[in-house]
Amino acid sequence: MLDSIYIGMSGLQGYSRGLKVIANNTANMNTPGFKSSSLQFGDMFYSNGDQSGTSRGTFGQLGHGLVTGGTTLNFRQGELRQTGNTLDLAIDGQGLFTLKDADGKIHYTRAGQFEFNSSGVLVNRLDGSKVMGLDANNILSEISVNGVHTSTGKQSNVLKFIGNLSSTATDQTVTGVKVIDSAGGEHSLTVKMTNTNATTVGSWKVDVSENGVAVGTGQIIFQDGKPQAANSKVAINFTPAGLSSIPLVLDFSTDVTSFGSSNLSTLAFSSQDGFAAGTLTGASFDAAGVLVLAYSNGQTSKGSKLALGRFDTLDAVEAVGSNEFDATDASAWHAGVASENGFGAVKSGMVEISNVDLSQEFSDLVIMQRGYQASSQIITTANEMLQELFSMKGK
Incomplete structure (x- = not known):
């Protein structure tokens, strides 16, 4: 009966962790770029039920409860919503934006909420990390509007x-x-x-x-x-x-x-064919992730390309908070640009919202609740049986 209590406790712990995962998913249902996760459940080790210890194969085996593994991310694409801000970006298809934090560490995100800071560098609005692009030599570099705030004029011909x-x-x-x-x-x-x-x-x-x-x-x-x-x-x-x-x-x-x-x-x-000098009036990105600058004289010019990353297996990515992910296995990651080699297209003025399925979370919540109640009932019943046994011994 003591074993039954321990088994019931493993159920309480497992379903408690499952409830925490559901709570995290639900709390982030409006978090841009958030990817929901699910807890992996497994049965604990088994022992032979024969008290003599004689091995009898699988016959008479007794389990020792519930064990939980890690969580699995669901990278299904979320809905793309219009924001009206040309520097809000979403990826329609595979790929993540590449960020570099103040310590020089690379992170990835699906939440493309960007802005140009006071230094003219494109950064993530949430934590100020730099949004990385690819230069002419396909080397990671920051995206900046320094030196391009004006468009020189051209005389008529x-x-x-x-x-x-x-x-x-x-x-x-x-x-x-x-x-x-x-x-x-x-x-x-x-x-x-x-x-x-x-x-x-x-x-x-x-x-x-x-x-x-x-x-x-x-x-x-x-x-x-x-x-x-x-x-x-x-x-x-x-x-x-x-x-x-x-x-x-x-x-x-x-x-x-x-x-x-x-x-x-x-x-x-x-x-x-001539035009006067103009000043920078707006910035956006095209479907290929190329920076497009618009000027007051009606002219446009193109700048850096956004650097994107994608992975081969979920085992190579982990969530680290702040709508960001890290690569745990660099060999399973690929770098590139939008609309090429399997990467999705960039959508300017849009943001990808959370992929949390609220109806599924509520269904799982009911299952976790029932499992927790059942495990609690096992402990209560085993405790009552022990009390009855002690009472019998006292007589």
Whole structure:
């Protein structure tokens, strides 16, 4: 009967540990990147029930209770939820983000809640550890926006036009032709088209000016209403005050025609390839985990790639808290980047929530409770039997 008490105690201890695991899972049901775990149960050693000690095989064996092993992580992907923060990242598929703490130790996480700190380095918001990327040599390095807070401007070189230049009109003036100079300044040119069909069939003289001051001139020629390839562009040199000369090409080759339309022309300025200097307005990551920087001048540039890790077996990973995991067997881990070699795609503006299944946890909770009650009843019954035995001996 004493053995029965010890067996009952093993049950109480085992189910108590099981309750602790369930409690931890349930408490973290809203923890980003959390992976639930389950406790492993096993039966304790056996002995032969023959009091003489004679071995009789498996016949008459008696067990000695319940034993618990370690916990097993469930790495099933959790739901991906929108957050509206472009530096909140989730991985749709396999892989974990790579972090480096203040001591230089590498950790991994599925909770991609990141930000740029005051030093311009991408860090984990929870503990400030650095988010690691891969440089051009595929070496782990920090991800930083230092030195890229501004985007240098680019002077205009190609001015494009669109529309129909009526072949029966005598002239057409296009105003507001935007040009960016080498210092990022903006200029507004005027382009006057004069019909010179009487001199050369299908030809137009092109005069360019700024505030009434001539800048340059040229000629374009149409054939059957379409610009001739060799005479569809006008090259001039524009010299803003105090700046060096800018070579400009007025391009009429693609979307400009010249058909008769009752002297009504729709020729207009379409676009130019220059832009002023801009400041950093936002940062995000694309599906391949590449840093994308956006600037106030409408330009974008790309930076480092996020470094991801994945493992071959659950035996090679352990939870260490703070939504992070460590590698226990480096040989079973692989490094790489998103959307390649089995790694999932990065989702910007999203975060992976806990994969805890609350209905399953409540079901397991009932089982643990019943097991604990049953083990407690075994101890109570064995105790009553011992008391009865002592009472009989006293008589």
